[in-house]
Amino acid sequence: MTTTTADITRIVAVRRAAATRRQGVAAGLILALLAAFAMALYLGDYPVAAQGIIQSLLSPLTGLADRGVDFIVLQVRLPRAVLAILAGASFALAGIIFQTLLRNPLASPDIIGIAHGASASAVFCIIILGWSGLAVSLGAFAGAVLTALTIYLLAWRNGVTAFRVVLIGIGMAAMLAAVISYLFTRARLNEVQQAMAWLVGSLNAARPADSIVLGGAMLVLVPLMIALLRGLDAMELGDDTARALGAKVETTRLGLMLVAVGFAAFATAAVGPVGFVAFVSGPLARSLLKGAGRGFLQAALVGALVMLVSDLVAQHLLPTVQLPVGVVTGACGALFLLWLLMASGRSGRVN
Amino acid sequence: MTRLMAEAINIRTHKAVRLTIGLLVLGAALLAITMLSLTTGARAIPPEHVWAALTAFDPSSTEHRIVLDLRLPRTIVGLMVGAALGLSGAVLQGATRNPLADPTILGINAGASLAVVLGVGLMGVSQLSIYVWLAFAGAGVAMLVVYAVASLGREGATPIKLALAGAAITAVLHSIINAILLTSPRTLDEVRFWQVGSLSGRTIDIAIQVAPFMVLGMVLALATARLLDGLSMGDDVARALGQRIGLSRGMAGLAAVILAGASTAAAGPIAFVGLTVPHVARAITGPGYRWILPYSMLMAPILLLGADVLGRIIAPPGEVQVGIVTAFLGAPFFIALVRRRKLAAL
Numbered sequence: 001m002t003t004t005t006a007d008i009t010r011i012v013a014v015r016r017a018a019a020t021r022r023q024g025v026a027a028g029l030i031l032a033l034l035a036a037f038a039m040a041l042y043l044g045d046y047p048v049a050a051q052g053i054i055q056s057l058l059s060p061l062t063g064l065a066d067r068g069v070d071f072i073v074l075q076v077r078l079p080r081a082v083l084a085i086l087a088g089a090s091f092a093l094a095g096i097i098f099q100t101l102l103r104n105p106l107a108s109p110d111i112i113g114i115a116h117g118a119s120a121s122a123v124f125c126i127i128i129l130g131w132s133g134l135a136v137s138l139g140a141f142a143g144a145v146l147t148a149l150t151i152y153l154l155a156w157r158n159g160v161t162a163f164r165v166v167l168i169g170i171g172m173a174a175m176l177a178a179v180i181s182y183l184f185t186r187a188r189l190n191e192v193q194q195a196m197a198w199l200v201g202s203l204n205a206a207r208p209a210d211s212i213v214l215g216g217a218m219l220v221l222v223p224l225m226i227a228l229l230r231g232l233d234a235m236e237l238g239d240d241t242a243r244a245l246g247a248k249v250e251t252t253r254l255g256l257m258l259v260a261v262g263f264a265a266f267a268t269a270a271v272g273p274v275g276f277v278a279f280v281s282g283p284l285a286r287s288l289l290k291g292a293g294r295g296f297l298q299a300a301l302v303g304a305l306v307m308l309v310s311d312l313v314a315q316h317l318l319p320t321v322q323l324p325v326g327v328v329t330g331a332c333g334a335l336f337l338l339w340l341l342m343a344s345g346r347s348g349r350v351n
Numbered sequence: 352m353t354r355l356m357a358e359a360i361n362i363r364t365h366k367a368v369r370l371t372i373g374l375l376v377l378g379a380a381l382l383a384i385t386m387l388s389l390t391t392g393a394r395a396i397p398p399e400h401v402w403a404a405l406t407a408f409d410p411s412s413t414e415h416r417i418v419l420d421l422r423l424p425r426t427i428v429g430l431m432v433g434a435a436l437g438l439s440g441a442v443l444q445g446a447t448r449n450p451l452a453d454p455t456i457l458g459i460n461a462g463a464s465l466a467v468v469l470g471v472g473l474m475g476v477s478q479l480s481i482y483v484w485l486a487f488a489g490a491g492v493a494m495l496v497v498y499a500v501a502s503l504g505r506e507g508a509t510p511i512k513l514a515l516a517g518a519a520i521t522a523v524l525h526s527i528i529n530a531i532l533l534t535s536p537r538t539l540d541e542v543r544f545w546q547v548g549s550l551s552g553r554t555i556d557i558a559i560q561v562a563p564f565m566v567l568g569m570v571l572a573l574a575t576a577r578l579l580d581g582l583s584m585g586d587d588v589a590r591a592l593g594q595r596i597g598l599s600r601g602m603a604g605l606a607a608v609i610l611a612g613a614s615t616a617a618a619g620p621i622a623f624v625g626l627t628v629p630h631v632a633r634a635i636t637g638p639g640y641r642w643i644l645p646y647s648m649l650m651a652p653i654l655l656l657g658a659d660v661l662g663r664i665i666a667p668p669g670e671v672q673v674g675i676v677t678a679f680l681g682a683p684f685f686i687a688l689v690r691r692r693k694l695a696a697l
Contacts, residue, residue: 106451106514154686166451167630167689171682174623178678181547185672189540196539200529276522283515323530330526334519341500341516 018292025288029301033085036308040081043316046072080206083270084311084325085304086214087203088277090267092303093225095278096285096296097260100232101253102162108279109264112169115278116176117147118268119199123180126195127187136198137269144265147172152257159250165257201272201326203311210270217266221259228255229296274326277303280333306333370642373635377649381430384656388426389418392663424555429656429673431558431565432550432614433624437651438572439610440625441632441643445579446603447510453626454490454611457517460620461524462493463612467545472531472538479552482545483560483616490612496520498604502597509586513600548621548674550659561613568609572644575603579640621674624651627685634688654681 041053048056048069056073059065095108102112109115121143125131131139151172155164180199184192231252234242239249264278285298310328317323389401396404396414403409404418436454443452454460466489470476476485501509501516532539578599581589586596611625632646658676665671 104449104451105511106449106456106518111451111456154690157690163450164689167627168686170451170626171623171686171689174626174678175682177622178675181543182671182675184543185547189536192539192543193533193536196529196532200533275525279518279522321534324533327526327530327533330522330529334523334526337515337519338500341503341512341519 021289021292022295022298025285025298026301029298029305033301033305033308036305036312037081037085040084040308040312041073041077043312044072044077048072075208079208079211080203080311081308082211083206083214084203084308086211086218087267087271087274088281088304088307089300090214090218090263090303091274091277091307092281092285092299093222093296094260094263094267095280095303096282096299097225097256097263098278099282100294101256101260102166104162104166105283106279107162107166107169108282109260110273110275110278111173112166113151113171113173113176114144114148114169114261114264115268115273115275116173116180118144118265119273120176120179121146122198122272123183123195126198127183127191132194140272141265141269144268145261147176148257148261148265152254160253197324198272199326200324201274201329202324203271203314204322204324206271214266214270217262221262221266225256225259225296228252228259229294232256232294272324272326274307274329276330276333277306280337281306284336306336366637370636370646374645374649377646377653381649381653381656384653384660385426385430388429388656388660389422391660392417392422393668420554424558425550425553425659426656427555427558428553428561428617429550429659430652431561432618432621433652433655434648435565435568435610435614436621436625436655437628437632437647437649438569438644439607439614440627440651441629441640441647442572442575442579442603442610443607443625444629445575445583445640445643446600446607447513448582449510449514450630451626452514452517453622454607454615455620455622455626456514456521457607458493458497458520458524459490459608459611460615460622461521461528462489462491463487463615464542464546464620465489465493465524465528468528468531468538468542471541472535477541480554480556480560483557486616486619487561487564487612490615491608493520493524494604494608494612498601544672545619547672548619548677549672550618551670551672553617557617561617564609564613568606568613569648571602571606572610573648575599575606576640576644579603579644580638583638583640619674621655621677623678623681624654627681628654631685631688 041057042048042050052066052069053073055062055064056066056070057078059070059074091109094114095110098107098109098112099105118140122136122140124143125136125139129139151165151169152160154172155161155168157164184195187195231242231248234245235249235252237245242249267274281299281303282295284302285295288302289295289298306329307325310332311325313332314323314325314328317328386398386401390396390398394414394417396418400414401418404412404415405423408419409415440453443454443457444450446452447457463486466485467482470481470485476482497513497517497520500520501512532542578594581592581594582596582599582603584592589599590596614621628651629643629647632643632650636642636646654677655673658680659673661680662671662673662676665676
């Protein structure tokens with residue numbers, strides 16, 4: 001087979017089109033995210049003019065302070081919006097890493113047991129130990145990491161196959177869900193309510209410290225992920241081929257799984273196991289890309305967008321009640337996905 | 352050539368004999384566990400008394416009353432629910448060709464839960480016998496919506512679209528359930544006990560209510576075995592062999608929703624059984640739904656009734672709900688199996 005100039009021209013053209021598509025999708029998502037971010041700072045019970053918000057945001061530089069407005073913007077709305085973006089992106093990255101590694105769109109951390117680990121641990125902390133606040137977050141974090149390690153160890157047998165990880169994850173998920181149900185039937189109603197509120201996931205208690213912890217974790221995890229992703233191209237050809245090409249299959253897979261667990265665990269500790277963001281972001285990003293790339297960046301943007309928009313809806317949908325964001329992510333994410341499924345008839349395939 | 356063919360036939364008959372013996376063993380185990388379920392409980396009743404209660408019922412005997420009014424209905428419901436869960440899981444995994452497919456993922460359980468939550472929250476329903484119809488209606492509607500959404504578009508209900516649509520609908524339904532449970536403590540209090548999945552307190556009325564659906568679903572499910580074998584070769588091959596893909600999936604889906612809906616109605620949402628039992632069955636039988644379906648149908652009630660019996664004796668004087676015990680009994684076994692054998696991918 002000879003490669004003619006015409007072939008090369010065609011390949012270059014296809015690659016260029018793919019790159020354009022990737023950039024276009026990312027740019028569109030960033031614009032949407034910026035718009036949602038502006039809305040998150042602008043909307044609220046206490047009306048602040050756009051000018052006042054900009055002045056507040058710049059106040060650390062300009063020194064122009066208006067204590068009341070600064071408090072609302074810098075201490076209430078900004079931390080909440082930032083945490084929504086960080087947590088959404090983290091969930092999305094955790095989801096798409098697992099979905100890619102395990103080659104199954106259903107294999108997001110909320111299905112293969114990691115979210116269950118965090119939840120069971122948190123419910124135990126709330127109902128049995130009587131903890132609240134930060135202690136519960138720490139408990140959830142430990143639960144997620146411990147569950148992930150257990151799944152990996154149990155799945156280890158001369159290496160780890162994706163299929164074993166998924167099935168063992170499901171076994172663990174069933175046991176942990178049973179723990180939660182059991183604790184629910186044995187506790188007093190007010191404890192169950194408290195645990196239930198945590199399980200749904202909420203941004204109502206967002207503090208700047210949460211964003212700093214999660215942001216710090218992401219600063220470490222994102223570069224690690226980018227470095228590890230290089231090995232993934234070879235792995236998509238199958239483990240044996242990848243090994244023959246010199247890729248360190250086990251190291252790459254273990255590394256990526258640890259990174260994904262890190263994303264899921266830190267995000268869950270910050271906002272609770274907000275459902276569906278991890279699951280929906282990857283398939284959505286990929287369908288927007290239509291095969292023009294793996295879509296990790298785009299998935300992170302989709303996750304952030306879903307989370308931020310969901311939180312806006314949760315805050316302002318009902319005039320008297322502030323819903324927890326986890327009630328809305330399911331609905332928002334699902335509407336996105338349904339629209340996508342319907343549209344896929346015209347454009348081709350999902351995922 | 353003839354020798355090779357003879358050998359091939361020999362191997363096939365050998366396998367059929369082995370698997371038939373396996374089925375008989377499972378049947379015997381199921382009988383034994385049924386007997387155990389009738390004899391054990393807060394008050395142990397010897398087998399001969401159970402037999403007497405069944406054949407020569409004496410209304411004045413407390414033991415006879417316990418057997419006939421409490422344990423027999425509970426055991427019958429357990430047998431039906433177990434068989435239904437095992438079959439529906441196997442059929443769904445075959446129809447969607449996804450090893451993770453089960454009634455939970457396709458929205459069936461979420462639909463049932465939402466209907467019950469709405470019934471309790473808005474209409475103040477508190478009777479188990481009304482839960483049955485609510486759960487059944489909810490499961491049916493949810494599955495119809497999932498299937499309709501997945502069928503939109505040119506290529507119809509592909510496995511991946513079914514799975515994604517199911518997950519999406521489940522998420523929406525859970526959002527609504529969570530919103531109701533968070534705002535209505537009374538509903539949460541009522542539903543948390545149903546949500547676990549339990550066989551306790553099931554009367555013979557409930558068994559009679561769901562029995563027709565169970566039978567219909569089982570017949571339909573067992574009839575899809577050949578269609579599922581066709582689908583397992585991939586849509587293109589199946590189509591080339593003259594199979595009507597959409598019709599096959601529709602029939603399998605219908606069987607699964609009837610079975611899963613009826614079992615959720617009778618015992619509450621019980622996860623895990625429908626998902627994992629078919630994998631265990633497949634590890635024993637190899638591919639081929641002609642064997643996977645009956646194996647799943649016999650193994651699942653063994654797990655469910657066994658778990659129920661265990662739940663009655665581990666925490667006296669109370670009992671642990673069957674949904675909790677199945678997970679704790681089944682999951683370690685399942686994990687060990689996944690580790691030991693190479694379970695087949697679909």
